[in-house]
Amino acid sequence: MPRRATQEWIRLSLRTPGILIFGMVLAPCGWILNLTSTVAPNWRTLTNVNNIPxxxxxEQGIFDICIASTTSTTTQCGQKDDEYYKNKIIASAQGLMVASLVVTIIGLAVAIPGVRCWKDRPNWVIAGLGGLLIFCSGVLTIIPISWYTYSPPNITTTGITNPAGVTQKVGYSxxxxxxxxxxxVLGGFVMFIGICRCCGGKNRGEVRIEEVTRSSQPKRPARRVDVPNIINTVNSRPFDADL
Structure with a gap:
C-alpha cells in the first residue's frame, strides 16, 4: 500500500525542482572560486617594503608568496618567509580552505543521486543532506576569509623593520x-529547505491530490428553467367580441 505522503501530494511536472537546480549551479561555481582563492598568492598586498626596491x-597568499613589480610583468613566486607561515591565521586558513573544498565535493557527490531527474520524485532527504554539506563548506570558507580580512596588522612578515610605513591592501583572493x-551558503541552504515540505508544497513543486482532482472534475451545467413569455401569452388571448 502506498505511503500516505504519496497519496496526498503529487508533482505536476517531471522537471527537476527549481531549488535543486539553484543549488547544483551555485555550488560548483562557489567551489571554483574557492579553489582559485586558495591557490592564488594574493590574499594581501604589501607595498613600500624597505627590503625590496x-x-x-x-603578494602574500596562504600557500605561496610572490614579489611583483609595477614596471614589469615578471613575478617571482616561491618566496621563503618562515615568520609569515608561523602566524596562527595562516595555518588555520590552510586547513579550513582545503576542508571546504573537500566538503563541497562530498556534498555534490551526496546530492547528485537525490537530485537526478530521471526519477519521478527526487529523494529529498539525500538531496537535503547534500545541501547541508554544501552549506557547511561555505561556512568553512567564510570563517578564514573574514578572519584574515580583519587581521593584517597582526600578521608578521620577515624582513619588515618598519611595519608602520608598509601599505597593506586586501587582495583579489x-x-x-x-x-x-x-x-x-545560499545554494546549500536552498537545497536543504527541500528536506521538508513548506509553503503549501511550492518549495518542492507539489500540490495536493485533492486540489488536482477538484479542478479536473467537470462542472455541472446550470439547470435550465423555462420562464413563460408574458407578452406572447397576452397576445395569444382572443379579443372580447363585445369590444
Missing amino acids: ADQYY IVLGYIGGIFE
Missing part, C-alpha cells in the same frame, strides 16, 4: 573567497 611589492563562500 620601491617599484616592487609583496579575499573577494573571490567571499563570493564563493556566499554562493555555497
